[in-house]
Amino acid sequence: MASIDIQHPHTLAPPRARQAVQEIADKLADRFGAECRWDGDILDFTRSGIDGRIALLPGQVHVTAQLGFLLGAMKGPIEAEIRRVLDERF
Structure with a gap:
């Protein structure tokens, strides 16, 4: 299995950062059928193959x-x- 591990800095306030991650999750769900769910400040996502x-x-x-x-x-x-999406959102 291949793995991805990316750390990306940001200067957004926590509510705005959470909103940005939620927007990313919405796109994952719409485009790829991923299931997304929050657990505190962690968004878990899954679909076949990831x-x-x-x-x-x-x-x-x-x-x-x-x-x-x-x-x-x-x-x-x-x-x-x-990385492109993170640069764009954060």
Whole structure:
């Protein structure tokens, strides 16, 4: 299994940071059928071939994910897209 581990700094207030992560979760659900759920300041997401989480920390967003075999082959483009979205939102 391939894994993704990205730490991205941010300067947003906690409510705005949570809103930004929720917007990302909404897109994951709409575009890829991912199931998303909050557990405190951690958003867990899952769908066939990927299990991950987005943790809101003071001044930082931490994205981790485990990719299944097929998506593991696409790790580079997936990681690049995550970084692009984080740069755009945070």
